[in-house]
Amino acid sequence: MSSHGIVLFGHGARDPRWAEPFERLAARLRGAGSAASPAPLVSLAFLELMTPSLGDAVAAQVAAGCARITVVPVFFGQGGHVRRDLPQLVDACRAAHPGVEIRCATAVGEDDGVLDAIARYCLDQLGSDDA
């Protein structure tokens, strides 16, 4: 049983295929454990149009024994969803589970390593199928 959980929080969309990269990301994280550092419990959660909600995902992790949960917004920019909606949702989770430490990371698109990887991908697009 993992004592630390990660919830990957995305916007959600009508097309179920939209969530595929989130599933692949979750699979990577589930495979990231080692003897010294067990893999975290990893869940997806969505703001709208897809389930589960953040509240349901956090409740499931708490029920599974997580004492610390880190919510990672899988958004490029920190717009209204990340700046306004998400803090309210996280506050509601904290109120519902006062014994659990629930932290919220900065949006992934703000990270330099992520931006570097996106930049590499963009440049690869220029070079590919040049023939």
Place this chain on the structure above:
Amino acid sequence: MSSHGIVLFGHGARDPRWAEPFERLAARLRGAGSAASPAPLVSLAFLELMTPSLGDAVAAQVAAGCARITVVPVFFGQGGHVRRDLPQLVDACRAAHPGVEIRCATAVGEDDGVLDAIARYCLDQLGSDDA
């Protein structure tokens, strides 16, 4: 003058700060040139709520002398915006500029390197401020 352009196509948001990672990404790409391979012309474009539109961004690159333009959807998943709205917008650009080669990449969130970087970022969040 660049003969190859990149248009970073994002959703757009009401909060202008949302676009900050896109600006940082564009700055990285503009700095990526070398003597052998000049930096591409890099523009942003948005589906809604922000300007310019894809059509305006492409027209500006054509006016600047780009003969080849690669549109990169800066989206995590391939939902309706990428699968339905974007191809229509790209087709309109091709019709408006028949002498220009306009290509469209897969969404950045589908790229393994980008997903690896996001996974690293997520794991970093677990380890940080553990004290």
